[in-house]
Amino acid sequence: MTNKTNVKDNNSPPDPDFIPEMGNVDSADVLEGKRVLPVNSFGYKLIGLIAFFWSFFQLYVVLLPVNDVFVRSIHLAFALVLTFFMYPMFRTKRTMSSIPLWNYALAIVAAVTSLYIFIFYDALNARSGAWLPIDVWAAIVGIILLLMASRRALGPALAIIAIIFLGYVKFGQLMPDMISHQGASINKMMGQMFLTTEGIFGVPLGVSASYVFLFVLFGALLERAGAGKYFIDLAYAALGRYDGGPAKASVAASGMMGIISGSSIANTVTTGTFTIPLMKRLGFPGHKAASVEVAASTNGQLMPPIMGAAAFIIAEFLGMDYAGVIMAAAIPAFVSYIALFYIVHLEAKKLGIKGEAKDRLPKVWSVFVSGLHFLLPVFYLMYTLVVLRMSPQRAAFNGIMVLMAIMIVQPFIKSLYAKQGLNPIHNVQTAISDIGAGMINGAKNMVPIAVATGVAGIVVGSVTITGIGLILADVIEVLSGGYIFAVLALTAVVSLVLGMGLPTTANYIVMASLTAPVILGLSGDLGYLVPAIAAHLFVFYFGILADDTPPVGMAAYAAAGIAKSDPIKTGLQGFAYDIRTAILPFMFFFNSKLLLIEGVDPSNPKDPSGWQWISNPLEIVLIFATAVLGMLAFSSATQRWIRVKTNWLEVVLLIIVTVFLMVPNLVQGWLHLPHEYVSYAIGISLYAVIYWWQIQRQNKQSLGNKLAA
Known part of the structure; x- marks a missing residue:
């Protein structure tokens, strides 16, 4: 590839053709904005050494288990140090001969604050809730450095979302009545976010x-x-x-x-x-x-x-x-x-x-x-x-x-x-x-x-402090008018929008904390008993689709750079191909058999121990085969092609086939069919008829072409 100077601003997608002259580099590293150093430089060797010891530490704690809080603290310390060494402050200044000295200072302070909960673990437990000023200041500095690291490694989106949530926690009493809460003191907020396992050092x-x-x-x-x-x-x-x-x-x-x-x-x-x-x-x-x-x-x-x-x-x-x-x-x-x-x-x-x-x-x-x-x-x-x-x-x-x-x-x-x-x-x-x-x-x-899971912990902690999940449920219920399809559609749009600026894992954590419980609660109120994993996979799927959704789909920019094509056009076409993935979450939400779950405990659909898993191999094969046929029918409808171009009647019928094959339980209720198998039989028969029409039209076209020749 030809070397060129990258003069784009920090928020624009990096140029896939920009390959620095200093040693061999991974194209993905360039696209992700990593600092590029000469392979024989001190900084390059230091990064490698720290990275190696991080991997060694993670293997070591499997053999000799350590307190989970200690592991999380050390894990984040390694990540922050490497972030300040590997990612420059501005992506336009990635190629350099050494790591700037002030990044060493940031890395050391970030490591110390991350290790604070490890170093003073017993003391923090003893004074839980009655934090000392030094505790609060360590938390403030630690959160600021974590947000700085997030902006460098992941772009500004996740850091901005975390700042918004922190502002909401602090100034909740100033919000409109629908989303207001009593607010939280700095001491309480910092303790929740940084000094306990309810925030940054939590589950994610x-x-x-x-x-x-x-x-x-x-x-x-x-x-x-x-x-x-x-x-x-x-x-x-x-x-x-x-x-x-x-x-x-x-x-x-x-x-x-x-x-x-x-x-x-x-x-x-x-x-x-x-x-x-x-x-x-x-x-x-x-x-x-x-x-x-x-x-x-x-x-x-x-x-x-x-x-x-x-x-x-x-x-x-x-x-x-x-x-x-x-x-x-x-x-x-x-x-x-x-x-x-x-x-x-x-x-x-x-x-x-x-x-x-x-x-x-x-x-x-x-x-x-x-x-x-x-x-x-x-x-x-x-x-x-x-x-x-x-x-x-x-x-x-x-x-x-x-x-x-x-x-x-x-x-x-x-x-x-x-x-x-x-x-x-x-x-x-x-x-x-x-x-x-x-x-x-x-x-x-x-x-x-x-870094993403650490910052996402801020969102999780904010949900716990403010109870925003219940508030959001009320908002979505009002906007959706109580219709389950509208609830799912709103959640899908929010997941897509958030996913445009967030890595998939962080997007999932945010949406699982905010909207997955809302989906489960509202669907239960509307009479739909679904396993909790259906809601979680729903938001996960739409977060993934954001990677090729313009204007921020980074995967589309990467592919467009290789193909020398328009990234927006590439993203739009990629999303068109992924429409089939977009309908799958709706299908398995209403038909949990696609997740191999036959039923849930009505008293607690969130409890996996009450789920009835499908174990019959023949039934699993039937579910898989009909789902494949249904998705092929939908793909033909969106691509307007089977053997020849489909007409609009065939498109409509193919969508009907999709519904009959992928959500037979709903069809059974709508049409009062004796069994779901009847829905499968109707869908397969209709698909066969459409395919037969296509063969006839293809034969006529072939005959016409021969006569014309």
């Missing part, structure tokens, strides 16, 4: 320190071992020959990358640099090639087991088994990806785009076999989570140990395969280097997540 940061770090580290090590390239090569070898093959490979590769990555930008840059040029070469317009990659990479955060780190927080918020979260999320995630495959197929058909020549593609089997060792730690991790029911923390740790063992053996196997001899010293050095680099990259990748 605890999940980040306990579970999320280990899974992100697992992904970074897997990527360093070569799994990212393996997934891309495998998808390309398997799907490249079919119509629109590179686009389908993009979808598959992004789905597999979603297993090891919680970032839509990282997904976009990793797979997009390979797939977007291929799609363009075969005939996809630039903005559509970029949009396919955006849709695929954004949806990567839906894929279990990591789900953009939100799966762990969902489990913690709901007090449920982590394996239950990924089981509930599985069918919607796979249905969404299958539908995206189909959309890509329809686009290829419309544009007349064929696949790559078979002789230009690597052999699928040889590619598959070459990376089987990458799948071993992934399957082992899933086995320990789902079958052995280990804690996520222990399962991730065991998976990391297996992966490290593979990384140690891998250089020796490669040497033997290349007939270069064992060369033990070189191979051991390679293994150690790769493991060390993976640990450093894992810690660097965790910085924005740790």
